[in-house]
Amino acid sequence: MKTSAKFYHAGCPVCLDAEKAVLAYLDRSKVDLEIVHLGSAKPRVAEAAAAGVVSVPALVIDGQALNINHGAPLSALG
Amino acid sequence: MKTSAKFYHAGCPVCLDAEKAVLAYLDRSKVDLEIVHLGSAKPRVAEAAAAGVVSVPALVIDGQALNINHGAPLSALG
Numbered sequence: 001m002k003t004s005a006k007f008y009h010a011g012c013p014v015c016l017d018a019e020k021a022v023l024a025y026l027d028r029s030k031v032d033l034e035i036v037h038l039g040s041a042k043p044r045v046a047e048a049a050a051a052g053v054v055s056v057p058a059l060v061i062d063g064q065a066l067n068i069n070h071g072a073p074l075s076a077l078g
Numbered sequence: 079m080k081t082s083a084k085f086y087h088a089g090c091p092v093c094l095d096a097e098k099a100v101l102a103y104l105d106r107s108k109v110d111l112e113i114v115h116l117g118s119a120k121p122r123v124a125e126a127a128a129a130g131v132v133s134v135p136a137l138v139i140d141g142q143a144l145n146i147n148h149g150a151p152l153s154a155l156g
Contacts, residue, residue: 003103005103017142018144021139021140021142021144024108024140025081025083025104025105025108025109025139026103026104026105027103027104027105027106027107028105029105030102030103031103061099061103062099062102064095064099065147066096066099066146066147067146067147067148068144068145068146069143069144069145070145
């Protein structure tokens with residue numbers, strides 16, 4: 001069974017660079033990936049926070065939050 | 079041709095959690111991955127810094143530095 005992953009971003013340049021790497025190199029045979037733009041899906045900020053995301057871009061995979069570089073703090077997106 | 083990637087860490091718990099995710103989900107059919115422990119390979123701290131790494135754990139892939147969560151600043155490892 002595939003694991004599920006969510007990539008949270010907010011459209012920032014740092015986010016887009018990270019998204020490119022995630023899309024290119026995440027093993028999609030093992031992972032179902034959802035891309036979530038928190039700028040246009042504000043109700044999901046709480047979901048991201050609950051998963052351990054503190055800043056975007058971030059990848060939540062297997063229940064683990066990987067905050068990648070730093071585009072914006074989650075607190076700026078609520 | 080595979081792209082090359084380096085995962086830099088320093089043995090910290092945050093590093094090991096991130097390493098587990100990288101090893102599990104990075105698409106190894108596209109990526110040649112090298113794991114570098116900067117605690118035992120101090121001469122390579124400069125190499126990591128030159129690639130844009132500011133903290134560990136970090137993945138450098140396609141020339142892009144992805145600092146993942148925050149285990150330790152690179153400056154603590156030199």
